[in-house]
Amino acid sequence: AQKITQTQPGMFVQEKEAVTLDCTYDTSDPSYGLFWYKQPSSGEMIFLIYQGSYDQQNATEGRYSLNFQKARKSANLVISASQLGDSAMYFCAMRENAEGGYSTLTFGKGTMLLVSP
């Protein structure tokens, strides 16, 4: 079973509108972290936002917020007031504990967001 599922290969949104990018995850570990990264056409991976499994409140970072629904195992990224510069690939990722006390990051396949004027 996939650990991270992003069901939207591509999304379109008009400038200044809000958009939600979906992410569901699969883990039996009570302690995990959820992350969103942005990859623009230039190729670099940019960390956007983090949500811990024990966090009571949804994470927010500027125009980015994470809609965390633990029971549904979803961690959707909400971008408010979209800008042309938001056009990029977005990856959801999860860290969970593995043997030896270490944890590694597992990525979804990504969602391509295009913002139109």
Next chain:
Amino acid sequence: NAGVTQTPKFQVLKTGQSMTLQCAQDMNHNSMYWYRQDPGMGLRLIYYSASEGTTDKGEVPNGYNVSRLNKREFSLRLESAAPSQTSVYFCASSVGTSVIHEQYFGPGTRLTVT
């Protein structure tokens, strides 16, 4: 503060050639990682180093070796390159391997094996 740097940015190899991808971070992070990114596959972990002196296999380690040279540097070696290793390679680092630690990525190396 350069963050995570990678060299080279681009490389073309012939099948059977070897090469080493270099990665360095100046954030005093303990943990470092190598990923590959293929179209439609997201990023997959090749190897990681939880701390200086340790390395462990990730999801797709076959055909690769790594060396954690010191706290700053983590290299990835392809001993005998194959066309299936054509990919974009990312190095990343984090404070530690706790679930709360975000990873910071380098700019990537685009490798083509012909």
